[in-house]
Amino acid sequence: MARHHRRQTAPLRWEGVDVRAYKAEGRAPFRDVSRQVLFADPALASELRCFEVAPGGHTTLERHEHAHAVVVAHGRGRCLVGDRVFAVAPFDLIEVPPLAWHQFRADDDAPLGFLCMVNAARDRPQLPDAEAIAQLCADPAIAAFIRA
């Protein structure tokens, strides 16, 4: 049976798609992020999720063996991917390669919503230890950007 979800309300909410906690509270540092799983099906090798970051919020600074394929859906923000920090806007494409440190932040005055394709079978995210943080902070632009 075809599944069809009409978008319900701005910015990005769908009927019949639950809004879930982004991560377990206290297990990883993040702020003002919600997550919706748009597609997860045994017939699909990947999942498509939607992350919504409220103004001033940020995802967890992390890395993992699996890659992310991101399409910005609405709002404004910046992201760290590997050794680069850059501004992102709707319909920008961002590929996060395996083991690249990454973090998404919404601007202070705008939300940031993005779609993220990820392999259904994937490893767990790794958080940075003190040494990894020190290495990242060797770049002043990254030091000013990250929230960990």
Add this chain to the structure above:
Amino acid sequence: MARHHRRQTAPLRWEGVDVRAYKAEGRAPFRDVSRQVLFADPALASELRCFEVAPGGHTTLERHEHAHAVVVAHGRGRCLVGDRVFAVAPFDLIEVPPLAWHQFRADDDAPLGFLCMVNAARDRPQLPDAEAIAQLCADPAIAAFIRA
């Protein structure tokens, strides 16, 4: 290395992403469709493509064992999935299950752009034979909709 493509122009074009022929001419019936592969990488189990259907255009009526996960990105149109025809608008979600006949059409006065997630390893599309067309046309709404 992070890959970042800034969207270039309306409606949906990205720098550095080639616009490809939708299908080989003469091999399958379609009209006014272009295709861009946004993400295809050995680290990703799926590909993410963007299809752009010009006003009045349509994709090929087809089915296959693999599933599609579709997010409408802009414009207006209608689609057949299985035994249903319905209108679609930006950020609608549509899952096309295995072996469901499907076709997307842009409205006559608007384009239709959509993102489509698909397994990297997948079977080839099947076109309907006369018997399949007759079965689909048993429903007057489907008979009026399809282009084959």
